[in-house]
Amino acid sequence: MNTTSIKKIIMDKGIQPSHHRIKIYEYLLNHHTHPTVDMIYKEISKEIPTLSRTTVYNTLSIFLEKGLISSITIDENEVRYDYNTTPHAHFKCIKCGNIYDIPLDTKLFKKKTIKGHKIIEQHIYFKGICKNCLKKMQS
Amino acid sequence: MNTTSIKKIIMDKGIQPSHHRIKIYEYLLNHHTHPTVDMIYKEISKEIPTLSRTTVYNTLSIFLEKGLISSITIDENEVRYDYNTTPHAHFKCIKCGNIYDIPLDTKLFKKKTIKGHKIIEQHIYFKGICKNCLKKMQS
DNA sequence: ATCATTGCAAACACTTTGCATACGC
């Protein structure tokens, strides 16, 4: 996707498309690895050496607030970010650390309430050993 | 449940039933509120003023490791603990902060693999507005 | 006496905040 299209998506959410913001969103679009703040910071720093972690935090907060991206918490300690805002599940491998998208079409996602409570968000994730690591362990 | 039974449950998991450990497990058994370390610490401190947070952390780590309790991460920042180790979902109210157990009998819980990945743990949680808070908002 | 448990204080890691600077229109 080119910079012009990215800029448009950002602006459509009512966010000023500054250079840094474009770069950060572009990174999320091109790396579906559910990166942490630090991963994003380290990578974009290579291009923009003056970038600060604060800007990454600020930018991701704005993106979240405006619904441009979503966040997931599988690791207890750090938040991960996802360009994908549609409901889906995640699988985290305890061996390699990779996080995979799991496009579940469970009826759960369609529920509006549960046990009388009104659902606003729902999160489903798995932890285990991924396909690739299983293969490595067998050989 | 009396102290003798609690002591037995702890010992059955291969854990020395020290006074502090018994108190902490007892607290979890009697408060199904999915408390944080701090909630447990503050409450038991009333009875045992010399208790330190480190001991609460240590104890909960041992309990987790031995499979006596489970932990959940709904709040991004802090871990919550659950006496219940059987698979079930949780609902967190964004108004009152309460966390409710949701005894789902979804087929998800029965799966051993998903998309070729081997499942070891699975977590399902919801965020929204609970029954009680909905009622309050209407009146 | 010995070994495990406990507790303090410092260190850590992630995140937020306050405020001054710099940038873009």
Place this chain on the structure above:
DNA sequence: GCGTATGCAAAGTGTTTGCAATGAT
């Protein structure tokens, strides 16, 4: 020139670690 975005440094918060002191058998 003005207003927002950025960046630094410090503070905040939950958790872990190192090590000494305490406690139980």
